[in-house]
Amino acid sequence: MIPGAPVRDRHVVGVGLPRVLWVPALVGLALIALPVVGLVVRADLARFPELVTGGAALSALGLSLRTAAVSTLLCLLFGGPLAAVLARSGAPGLRLIRPIVLLPLVLPPVVGGLALLYTVGRTGFGGRVLELWFGITVPFTTAAVVLAQTFVSMPFLVVSLEGALRTAGERYESVAATLGASPATVFRRVTLPLVLPGVGSGLVLAFARALGEFGATIAFAGSLQGTTQTLPLLVYQVREVDVDGAVALSLVLVVVAVLVIAVARPRAAEGLG
Numbered sequence: 247m248i249p250g251a252p253v254r255d256r257h258v259v260g261v262g263l264p265r266v267l268w269v270p271a272l273v274g275l276a277l278i279a280l281p282v283v284g285l286v287v288r289a290d291l292a293r294f295p296e297l298v299t300g301g302a303a304l305s306a307l308g309l310s311l312r313t314a315a316v317s318t319l320l321c322l323l324f325g326g327p328l329a330a331v332l333a334r335s336g337a338p339g340l341r342l343i344r345p346i347v348l349l350p351l352v353l354p355p356v357v358g359g360l361a362l363l364y365t366v367g368r369t370g371f372g373g374r375v376l377e378l379w380f381g382i383t384v385p386f387t388t389a390a391v392v393l394a395q396t397f398v399s400m401p402f403l404v405v406s407l408e409g410a411l412r413t414a415g416e417r418y419e420s421v422a423a424t425l426g427a428s429p430a431t432v433f434r435r436v437t438l439p440l441v442l443p444g445v446g447s448g449l450v451l452a453f454a455r456a457l458g459e460f461g462a463t464i465a466f467a468g469s470l471q472g473t474t475q476t477l478p479l480l481v482y483q484v485r486e487v488d489v490d491g492a493v494a495l496s497l498v499l500v501v502v503a504v505l506v507i508a509v510a511r512p513r514a515a516e517g518l519g
Contacts, residue, residue, distance in 0.1 A: 285497055290490040297494035305472050306480040307498065313388065313476065314456035317395035321452045325403040326445070330433075332404065333411035351401045358397050359465025366393070367466075390467035391474050395456035402455050403448035410444020411437070454503050 290297070297303070331337075332344055350358055366372040366384045376382040384390050414437060423432055438445075460478040467474040469483060477499055485492035 282500055285493055285500065289493045289497055293490060294494050294497075297488075297491045298498050302471055302475075302480060303477075303495055303498075306475050306477040306495075307502075309388070309391070309472070309474075310457055310476040310478070311502075313391045313395055314453050317392050317399055317456045318449055318453040320392070320396045321400045321403045322445075322449060325400040325448075325452075326407060328400075329404045329407035329448075330411060333408045347404055348401050350398050351405075355398055355459065355461025355463075356465045357461075359394055359462035359467075362390070362393060362397060362462065362466045385466060386468045386470065386474060388467075388473055391463055391476060394462035394466045395459045398459050398462055399452040399456040402451040406448030406451060407441060407444050410441040410447075414440040450507060454506050457503060457506070458499065 328347065332340060332347065363385055364370045366376065368374070368377060368383065368385070373384065376384065384393065423429075427435070458478055459476070460482065463474070463476060464479055464482075469475045469479040475483075477495060481492050481495045481499070484495060
Protein backbone atom coordinates (compact mmCIF):
# COMPACT_ATOMS: atom_id res chain seq x y z
CA MET A 247 0.00 0.00 0.00
CA ILE A 248 1.25 3.52 -0.86
CA PRO A 249 2.06 5.53 2.26
CA GLY A 250 -0.33 8.38 2.79
CA ALA A 251 -2.91 6.94 0.38
CA PRO A 252 -6.52 7.21 1.58
CA VAL A 253 -7.93 4.04 3.06
CA ARG A 254 -11.43 2.98 1.92
CA ASP A 255 -13.64 1.81 4.75
CA ARG A 256 -15.51 -1.26 3.56
CA HIS A 257 -18.08 -0.85 6.31
CA VAL A 258 -19.22 2.67 5.49
CA VAL A 259 -23.02 2.74 5.36
CA GLY A 260 -24.59 4.40 2.33
CA VAL A 261 -26.94 7.37 2.59
CA GLY A 262 -30.47 6.19 3.30
CA LEU A 263 -33.65 7.25 1.50
CA PRO A 264 -35.97 9.87 2.97
CA ARG A 265 -38.81 8.09 4.75
CA VAL A 266 -41.38 10.20 2.94
CA LEU A 267 -40.59 8.33 -0.30
CA TRP A 268 -41.88 5.06 1.14
CA VAL A 269 -45.52 6.15 1.08
CA PRO A 270 -45.81 6.91 -2.67
CA ALA A 271 -43.52 3.95 -3.39
CA LEU A 272 -45.90 1.58 -1.59
CA VAL A 273 -48.89 3.12 -3.37
CA GLY A 274 -47.13 2.60 -6.70
CA LEU A 275 -46.37 -1.00 -5.81
CA ALA A 276 -50.00 -1.54 -4.82
CA LEU A 277 -51.23 -0.15 -8.14
CA ILE A 278 -49.17 -2.82 -9.93
CA ALA A 279 -49.48 -5.76 -7.56
CA LEU A 280 -53.11 -5.58 -6.40
CA PRO A 281 -54.67 -6.15 -9.86
CA VAL A 282 -52.59 -9.33 -10.17
CA VAL A 283 -53.73 -10.37 -6.71
CA GLY A 284 -57.28 -9.72 -7.87
CA LEU A 285 -56.80 -12.19 -10.74
CA VAL A 286 -55.51 -14.84 -8.33
CA VAL A 287 -58.42 -14.30 -5.94
CA ARG A 288 -60.96 -14.49 -8.78
CA ALA A 289 -59.39 -17.57 -10.41
CA ASP A 290 -61.11 -20.96 -10.14
CA LEU A 291 -58.01 -22.80 -8.95
CA ALA A 292 -59.83 -26.13 -8.81
CA ARG A 293 -60.46 -25.99 -12.56
CA PHE A 294 -57.23 -24.19 -13.42
CA PRO A 295 -55.41 -27.20 -15.02
CA GLU A 296 -58.48 -28.00 -17.09
CA LEU A 297 -58.90 -24.41 -18.25
CA VAL A 298 -55.31 -23.90 -19.37
CA THR A 299 -54.63 -27.26 -21.02
CA GLY A 300 -57.35 -27.16 -23.65
CA GLY A 301 -56.40 -27.40 -27.30
CA ALA A 302 -57.05 -23.72 -28.05
CA ALA A 303 -55.10 -22.58 -24.98
CA LEU A 304 -52.01 -24.68 -25.74
CA SER A 305 -52.12 -23.67 -29.40
CA ALA A 306 -52.33 -19.99 -28.53
CA LEU A 307 -49.56 -20.23 -25.94
CA GLY A 308 -47.27 -22.07 -28.33
CA LEU A 309 -47.93 -19.53 -31.08
CA SER A 310 -47.29 -16.65 -28.67
CA LEU A 311 -43.94 -18.06 -27.57
CA ARG A 312 -42.79 -18.83 -31.13
CA THR A 313 -43.78 -15.51 -32.62
CA ALA A 314 -42.40 -13.56 -29.66
CA ALA A 315 -39.07 -15.36 -30.04
CA VAL A 316 -38.89 -14.60 -33.77
CA SER A 317 -39.87 -10.96 -33.29
CA THR A 318 -37.24 -10.59 -30.54
CA LEU A 319 -34.62 -11.94 -32.94
CA LEU A 320 -35.74 -9.40 -35.56
CA CYS A 321 -35.52 -6.66 -32.94
CA LEU A 322 -31.92 -7.67 -32.28
CA LEU A 323 -30.96 -7.93 -35.97
CA PHE A 324 -32.42 -4.55 -36.94
CA GLY A 325 -32.88 -2.67 -33.67
CA GLY A 326 -29.31 -3.33 -32.51
CA PRO A 327 -27.67 -1.56 -35.47
CA LEU A 328 -30.31 1.16 -35.28
CA ALA A 329 -29.45 1.82 -31.62
CA ALA A 330 -25.74 1.94 -32.50
CA VAL A 331 -26.38 4.52 -35.23
CA LEU A 332 -28.51 6.66 -32.93
CA ALA A 333 -25.96 6.51 -30.11
CA ARG A 334 -22.69 6.91 -31.97
CA SER A 335 -23.30 8.40 -35.40
CA GLY A 336 -22.88 12.11 -35.94
CA ALA A 337 -24.94 12.12 -39.11
CA PRO A 338 -27.31 15.08 -39.49
CA GLY A 339 -31.00 14.45 -39.08
CA LEU A 340 -30.75 11.93 -36.23
CA ARG A 341 -32.83 14.23 -34.03
CA LEU A 342 -35.66 13.72 -36.48
CA ILE A 343 -35.14 9.95 -36.71
CA ARG A 344 -35.20 9.25 -32.96
CA PRO A 345 -38.83 10.38 -32.41
CA ILE A 346 -39.90 8.17 -35.30
CA VAL A 347 -38.12 5.17 -33.80
CA LEU A 348 -39.74 5.76 -30.42
CA LEU A 349 -43.20 6.42 -31.86
CA PRO A 350 -44.56 2.88 -31.14
CA LEU A 351 -43.94 3.49 -27.43
CA VAL A 352 -46.66 6.15 -27.32
CA LEU A 353 -48.79 5.17 -30.30
CA PRO A 354 -51.94 3.14 -29.48
CA PRO A 355 -51.15 -0.43 -30.64
CA VAL A 356 -54.33 -0.67 -32.71
CA VAL A 357 -53.19 2.39 -34.67
CA GLY A 358 -49.90 0.64 -35.33
CA GLY A 359 -51.84 -2.38 -36.58
CA LEU A 360 -53.86 -0.23 -38.97
CA ALA A 361 -50.66 1.45 -40.16
CA LEU A 362 -49.17 -1.96 -40.95
CA LEU A 363 -52.37 -3.07 -42.65
CA TYR A 364 -52.44 -0.06 -44.97
CA THR A 365 -48.74 -0.41 -45.69
CA VAL A 366 -48.29 -4.11 -46.45
CA GLY A 367 -51.95 -5.06 -46.82
CA ARG A 368 -53.45 -5.75 -50.23
CA THR A 369 -54.44 -2.11 -50.67
CA GLY A 370 -51.15 -0.73 -49.31
CA PHE A 371 -48.26 0.30 -51.55
CA GLY A 372 -45.97 -2.33 -50.05
CA GLY A 373 -48.64 -5.02 -50.07
CA ARG A 374 -49.38 -4.52 -53.78
CA VAL A 375 -45.69 -4.93 -54.61
CA LEU A 376 -45.39 -8.10 -52.52
CA GLU A 377 -48.50 -9.62 -54.07
CA LEU A 378 -47.82 -8.69 -57.69
CA TRP A 379 -44.09 -9.42 -57.73
CA PHE A 380 -43.77 -12.30 -55.28
CA GLY A 381 -47.31 -13.58 -54.72
CA ILE A 382 -47.00 -12.90 -50.98
CA THR A 383 -49.93 -11.81 -48.83
CA VAL A 384 -48.96 -10.76 -45.31
CA PRO A 385 -52.13 -9.75 -43.39
CA PHE A 386 -53.94 -12.42 -41.41
CA THR A 387 -50.94 -14.76 -41.46
CA THR A 388 -48.44 -15.77 -38.78
CA ALA A 389 -45.93 -13.43 -40.44
CA ALA A 390 -48.34 -10.58 -39.71
CA VAL A 391 -48.26 -11.49 -36.02
CA VAL A 392 -44.46 -11.34 -36.04
CA LEU A 393 -44.44 -7.97 -37.82
CA ALA A 394 -46.97 -6.52 -35.37
CA GLN A 395 -44.98 -7.75 -32.39
CA THR A 396 -41.72 -6.44 -33.86
CA PHE A 397 -43.28 -3.04 -34.53
CA VAL A 398 -44.31 -2.54 -30.89
CA SER A 399 -41.27 -4.27 -29.33
CA MET A 400 -38.28 -2.87 -31.19
CA PRO A 401 -38.26 0.53 -29.44
CA PHE A 402 -37.73 -1.23 -26.08
CA LEU A 403 -34.52 -2.79 -27.36
CA VAL A 404 -33.39 0.41 -29.07
CA VAL A 405 -33.90 2.53 -25.94
CA SER A 406 -32.11 0.03 -23.69
CA LEU A 407 -29.17 -0.51 -26.04
CA GLU A 408 -28.81 3.14 -26.99
CA GLY A 409 -28.54 4.05 -23.33
CA ALA A 410 -25.91 1.37 -22.78
CA LEU A 411 -23.91 2.57 -25.78
CA ARG A 412 -23.98 6.16 -24.57
CA THR A 413 -22.64 5.20 -21.15
CA ALA A 414 -20.11 2.61 -22.40
CA GLY A 415 -16.45 3.43 -21.88
CA GLU A 416 -15.43 5.27 -25.04
CA ARG A 417 -11.95 5.57 -23.57
CA TYR A 418 -11.32 1.87 -24.15
CA GLU A 419 -12.57 2.18 -27.71
CA SER A 420 -10.25 5.12 -28.31
CA VAL A 421 -7.29 3.16 -26.95
CA ALA A 422 -8.10 0.22 -29.23
CA ALA A 423 -8.37 2.58 -32.20
CA THR A 424 -5.00 4.19 -31.45
CA LEU A 425 -3.47 0.71 -31.40
CA GLY A 426 -4.58 0.21 -34.99
CA ALA A 427 -7.86 -1.67 -34.59
CA SER A 428 -10.41 -1.04 -37.32
CA PRO A 429 -13.86 0.34 -36.41
CA ALA A 430 -15.37 -3.11 -37.01
CA THR A 431 -12.81 -4.74 -34.72
CA VAL A 432 -13.30 -2.12 -32.01
CA PHE A 433 -17.05 -2.58 -32.14
CA ARG A 434 -16.82 -6.39 -32.03
CA ARG A 435 -14.02 -6.78 -29.48
CA VAL A 436 -14.53 -3.77 -27.21
CA THR A 437 -17.96 -2.16 -27.59
CA LEU A 438 -20.13 -5.26 -27.67
CA PRO A 439 -18.71 -6.79 -24.46
CA LEU A 440 -19.29 -3.48 -22.69
CA VAL A 441 -22.95 -3.23 -23.72
CA LEU A 442 -23.97 -6.88 -23.31
CA PRO A 443 -26.00 -6.11 -20.16
CA GLY A 444 -27.94 -3.51 -22.14
CA VAL A 445 -28.49 -5.98 -24.96
CA GLY A 446 -29.76 -8.61 -22.55
CA SER A 447 -32.07 -6.18 -20.77
CA GLY A 448 -33.44 -4.93 -24.09
CA LEU A 449 -34.07 -8.46 -25.34
CA VAL A 450 -36.00 -9.34 -22.18
CA LEU A 451 -38.17 -6.24 -22.46
CA ALA A 452 -38.77 -6.80 -26.18
CA PHE A 453 -39.76 -10.43 -25.65
CA ALA A 454 -42.09 -9.60 -22.78
CA ARG A 455 -43.73 -6.82 -24.81
CA ALA A 456 -44.15 -9.09 -27.83
CA LEU A 457 -45.66 -11.79 -25.67
CA GLY A 458 -48.37 -9.44 -24.42
CA GLU A 459 -49.08 -7.70 -27.72
CA PHE A 460 -52.79 -7.41 -28.56
CA GLY A 461 -53.96 -4.27 -30.37
CA ALA A 462 -51.64 -4.25 -33.39
CA THR A 463 -52.03 -8.01 -33.79
CA ILE A 464 -55.82 -8.08 -33.89
CA ALA A 465 -55.95 -5.12 -36.31
CA PHE A 466 -53.31 -6.49 -38.68
CA ALA A 467 -53.40 -10.27 -38.27
CA GLY A 468 -56.87 -11.05 -36.95
CA SER A 469 -57.62 -13.91 -34.58
CA LEU A 470 -57.46 -17.21 -36.46
CA GLN A 471 -56.91 -20.23 -34.21
CA GLY A 472 -53.58 -21.92 -34.90
CA THR A 473 -52.47 -19.16 -37.29
CA THR A 474 -52.74 -15.72 -35.67
CA GLN A 475 -54.59 -16.25 -32.38
CA THR A 476 -52.00 -15.57 -29.71
CA LEU A 477 -52.78 -15.98 -26.02
CA PRO A 478 -53.81 -12.33 -25.42
CA LEU A 479 -56.27 -12.60 -28.32
CA LEU A 480 -57.66 -15.85 -26.94
CA VAL A 481 -58.16 -14.20 -23.53
CA TYR A 482 -60.15 -11.42 -25.19
CA GLN A 483 -62.30 -13.93 -27.06
CA VAL A 484 -62.89 -16.29 -24.15
CA ARG A 485 -63.83 -13.55 -21.66
CA GLU A 486 -67.17 -13.08 -23.44
CA VAL A 487 -68.29 -16.67 -22.85
CA ASP A 488 -66.18 -18.04 -19.98
CA VAL A 489 -64.86 -15.59 -17.39
CA ASP A 490 -63.11 -18.36 -15.43
CA GLY A 491 -61.29 -19.46 -18.56
CA ALA A 492 -60.22 -15.89 -19.37
CA VAL A 493 -58.90 -15.38 -15.84
CA ALA A 494 -56.98 -18.65 -15.94
CA LEU A 495 -55.39 -17.81 -19.29
CA SER A 496 -54.54 -14.34 -18.02
CA LEU A 497 -52.71 -15.89 -15.09
CA VAL A 498 -50.72 -18.03 -17.52
CA LEU A 499 -49.56 -14.85 -19.26
CA VAL A 500 -48.70 -13.28 -15.92
CA VAL A 501 -46.67 -16.32 -14.85
CA VAL A 502 -44.79 -16.53 -18.15
CA ALA A 503 -44.00 -12.82 -18.10
CA VAL A 504 -42.78 -12.95 -14.48
CA LEU A 505 -40.59 -15.96 -15.26
CA VAL A 506 -39.08 -14.26 -18.29
CA ILE A 507 -38.25 -11.09 -16.37
CA ALA A 508 -37.16 -12.79 -13.12
CA VAL A 509 -34.94 -15.39 -14.78
CA ALA A 510 -33.48 -13.50 -17.74
CA ARG A 511 -33.08 -9.95 -16.44
CA PRO A 512 -30.67 -10.77 -13.57
CA ARG A 513 -28.50 -12.66 -16.04
CA ALA A 514 -28.61 -9.67 -18.36
CA ALA A 515 -27.51 -7.44 -15.51
CA GLU A 516 -24.51 -9.68 -15.03
CA GLY A 517 -23.48 -9.25 -18.62
CA LEU A 518 -25.16 -12.41 -19.87
CA GLY A 519 -22.83 -14.51 -17.81
